[in-house]
Amino acid sequence: ILNVEQSPQSLHVQEGDSTNFTCSFPSSNFYALHWYRWETAKSPEALFVMTLNGDEKKKGRISATLNTKEGYSYLYIKGSQPEDSATYLCAFIGTGTASKLTFGTGTRLQVTL
Amino acid sequence: DGGITQSPKYLFRKEGQNVTLSCEQNLNHDAMYWYRQDPGQGLRLIYYSQIVNDFQKGDIAEGYSVSREKKESFPLTVTSAQKNPTAFYLCATSGTGGIYEQYFGPGTRLTVT
Numbered sequence: 756i757l758n759v760e761q762s763p764q765s766l767h768v769q770e771g772d773s774t775n776f777t778c779s780f781p782s783s784n785f786y787a788l789h790w791y792r793w794e795t796a797k798s799p800e801a802l803f804v805m806t807l808n809g810d811e812k813k814k815g816r817i818s819a820t821l822n823t824k825e826g827y828s829y830l831y832i833k834g835s836q837p838e839d840s841a842t843y844l845c846a847f848i849g850t851g852t853a854s855k856l857t858f859g860t861g862t863r864l865q866v867t868l
Numbered sequence: 869d870g871g872i873t874q875s876p877k878y879l880f881r882k883e884g885q886n887v888t889l890s891c892e893q894n895l896n897h898d899a900m901y902w903y904r905q906d907p908g909q910g911l912r913l914i915y916y917s918q919i920v921n922d923f924q925k926g927d928i929a930e931g932y933s934v935s936r937e938k939k940e941s942f943p944l945t946v947t948s949a950q951k952n953p954t955a956f957y958l959c960a961t962s963g964t965g966g967i968y969e970q971y972f973g974p975g976t977r978l979t980v981t
Contacts, residue, residue, distance in 0.1 A: 759910070786966050787966040787967055789969060789970070791970075798872075798958070798972035798973060798974055798975065799911075799958075799970075799972045800972075801969030801970065801971075804967055804968070804969050806967055844910065844911070846911075848966035852966075853918060853924075853964075853965070853966070854899050854901075854916065854918060854962060854964060854965060854966050854968070855913060855916060855924075855926065855966075856901075856911075856913065856966075856970065857913070857927075858903075858910035858911040858912070859910050860908070860909060860910040861910060
């Protein structure tokens with residue numbers, strides 16, 4: 756079973772702070788990396804699908820970078836808001852495994868006023 | 869409305885009974901997935917299907933069975949052989965291939981006593 760790790764496990768920031776989390780994955784046989792946001796009492800929603808080394812993606816105040824050679828991705832949130840409070844999951848897909856995602860355990864973010 | 873339906877939201881069963889969780893989608897997606905979530909763990913893949921009448925085991929398939937007779941439906945049966953069936957179960961769909969984001973249903977919380 757592949758090892759996909761996320762750090763930190765949880766994070767508590769104040770409104771307006773910028774923050775970032777890490778997803779580490781196997782650097783060999785990389786095919787794609789997904790980021791999802793999972794708010795309490797809702798279903799996980801996709802943020803980004805990243806496939807190329809050096810990829811940078813942005814959606815509003817959230818952005819992500821990808822380094823496939825060293826096996827990590829960063830998720831950044833600029834100027835955190837209470838509505839950003841959620842668990843952020845990354846998921847790795849290796850070559851030859853079709854659509855099979857291996858998820859990390861997530862980073863739980865809490866943003867307070 | 870396009871989406872994924874999982875029913876029921878909460879399900880209670882006695883130990884030793886098989887139980888079937890339903891997942892229906894009208895997104896016209898070829899691929900469907902079943903995940904399990906336990907406290908402190910990431911989403912773990914149970915089974916997935918990329919096309920009607922075909923499915924593959926995920927990382928934790930023991931004690932579970934699935935069928936994919938229609939594109940819209942991917943029911944999961946939790947059998948009495950599953951040693952620790954109490955968990956939160958999520959169904960997801962996507963286009964075929966790892967570059968497509970997954971869409972998740974609302975989940976079913978199964979409690980077996």
